[in-house]
Amino acid sequence: MIPNEAMIRRLAEGKDSFYLYDENTITLRMERLRSLFPGVEFLYSMKCNSNRHVSECIFRNGFGADAASSGEVLMAHSMGVGKEDIMYSVPGKSVHDIEETIDKSIIIADSIGEMELIEALAEKEGRVIGIGVRVNPDFSFNGGAPTPSKFGVDEPDLVRILEDGTFPHLSVVGIHVHLKSQELDAGILSRYHENVLALVRRIQSVNPVEMGFVNMGSGIGIDYRESDEPMDLDVLSERLRDSVSTFRQSFPGMRIIIETGRFITGKAGVYVTKVADRKVSRGKTFVILNNTLNGFVRPSLARMVAHYSPEESPGMMEPLFTAVDAFQFIPLRDAGEMEVVDLVGNLCTASDVIAEGMSMPVLGRGDIVVITNAGAYASVLSPKQFSSQRGIGEFFLRADRETVLE
Numbered sequence: 001m002i003p004n005e006a007m008i009r010r011l012a013e014g015k016d017s018f019y020l021y022d023e024n025t026i027t028l029r030m031e032r033l034r035s036l037f038p039g040v041e042f043l044y045s046m047k048c049n050s051n052r053h054v055s056e057c058i059f060r061n062g063f064g065a066d067a068a069s070s071g072e073v074l075m076a077h078s079m080g081v082g083k084e085d086i087m088y089s090v091p092g093k094s095v096h097d098i099e100e101t102i103d104k105s106i107i108i109a110d111s112i113g114e115m116e117l118i119e120a121l122a123e124k125e126g127r128v129i130g131i132g133v134r135v136n137p138d139f140s141f142n143g144g145a146p147t148p149s150k151f152g153v154d155e156p157d158l159v160r161i162l163e164d165g166t167f168p169h170l171s172v173v174g175i176h177v178h179l180k181s182q183e184l185d186a187g188i189l190s191r192y193h194e195n196v197l198a199l200v201r202r203i204q205s206v207n208p209v210e211m212g213f214v215n216m217g218s219g220i221g222i223d224y225r226e227s228d229e230p231m232d233l234d235v236l237s238e239r240l241r242d243s244v245s246t247f248r249q250s251f252p253g254m255r256i257i258i259e260t261g262r263f264i265t266g267k268a269g270v271y272v273t274k275v276a277d278r279k280v281s282r283g284k285t286f287v288i289l290n291n292t293l294n295g296f297v298r299p300s301l302a303r304m305v306a307h308y309s310p311e312e313s314p315g316m317m318e319p320l321f322t323a324v325d326a327f328q329f330i331p332l333r334d335a336g337e338m339e340v341v342d343l344v345g346n347l348c349t350a351s352d353v354i355a356e357g358m359s360m361p362v363l364g365r366g367d368i369v370v371i372t373n374a375g376a377y378a379s380v381l382s383p384k385q386f387s388s389q390r391g392i393g394e395f396f397l398r399a400d401r402e403t404v405l406e
């Protein structure tokens with residue numbers, strides 16, 4: 001039995017494929033983080049799911065915005081999020097991006113080149129602009145040696161810039177670090193948090209300006225696979241509380257910020273599709289579903305990665321790929337007679353396969369299949385325009401469990 005089954009059936013009467021997001025799940029997971037991490041502020045990583053109702057619900061409930069484009073800054077601003085609670089962090093910002101967002105967000109400069117662009121703007125306008133800087137620190141996520149990265153300014157370069165006073169019209173009011181998403185080991189993530197807090201001390205010691213925030217990025221993962229152990233948030237909370245209480249003795253007023261996307265929404269969404277056809281070809285049974293690769297790309301990508309990589313979890317593929325079996329396919333049909341099938345989509349490409357050799361109840365045209373873990377990096381990543389397919393809906397189920405917004 002999956003939650004919201006009755007609503008899924010009702011909505012499926014009018015649509016062959018759609019996402020359904022659940023407000024209750026979102027707000028419960030927000031509340032969980034808030035209660036476990038008092039004194040920490042949270043920003044919602046809009047890139048994972050920028051659906052209007054989802055974003056509005058999260059901002060209404062008090063999280064700020066981690067914006068990864070000027071469009072996301074403007075969207076959060078239009079939803080009433082204040083400048084201090086929108087952090088705009090992404091590599092490759094243009095002058096236009098900067099001008100458009102400078103008074104609506106805290107811009108996190110991602111390179112020395114971006115610092116030069118903001119310096120030029122500040123000088124032209126005769127003002128000093130407060131910015132954050134994303135740092136590529138002198139440590140890796142696991143605490144080992146640092147690596148080259150397209151993200152951020154290398155720590156030694158930032159130290160030199162601050163010591164030399166290279167940018168007289170910029171004040172570095174905070175730093176941002178994000179090295180990895182989808183971690184499930186609380187010990188590893190809490191050591192990373194300690195390393196980031198130590199980095200603040202190093203940067204502050206050469207910074208003429210008193211910094212107002214440290215944004216520690218994301219990292220909290222979710223249990224995608226049935227075999228995954230969810231992150232032990234109690235352990236993470238306890239360890240962070242300890243390191244923050246020491247940190248606060250030196251930096252009593254500093255805002256400590258964590259970004260989070262998938263933890264809030266990943267499990268709050270399902271993707272619903274219906275059987276379009278079935279066939280047996282040379283002894284193999286194919287169940288053809290509506291809008292799989294084009295509607296929710298990650299299950300097909302998972303199969304593709306599995307074909308090409310001998311490793312179970314090849315690195316650096318988030319958020320496109322997490323694990324081969326990161327999604328469950330749940331038919332809304334009682335398990336009667338079973339058969340072994342391949343689940344494929346209705347596109348003109350052989351790569352549109354989401355499951356192979358899977359045991360399923362015998363499905364026929366119009367039967368519903370629900371795919372789990374579809375609330376983050378799902379709709380936003382999917383090539384919905386591919387082959388001009390249409391009709392992939394997105395619905396938001398309000399907390400009353402009756403009202404559905406489209």
Ligand SMILES: Cc1ncc(COP(=O)(O)O)c(C=O)c1O
Pocket residue numbers: 045048066089178181182217218219220221259260261262263319376
């Ligand atoms: C800088 C940054 N912050 C936050 C996130 C959100 O990560 P998650 O959705 O895993 O919480 C990402 C994801 O790629 C990111 O790159």
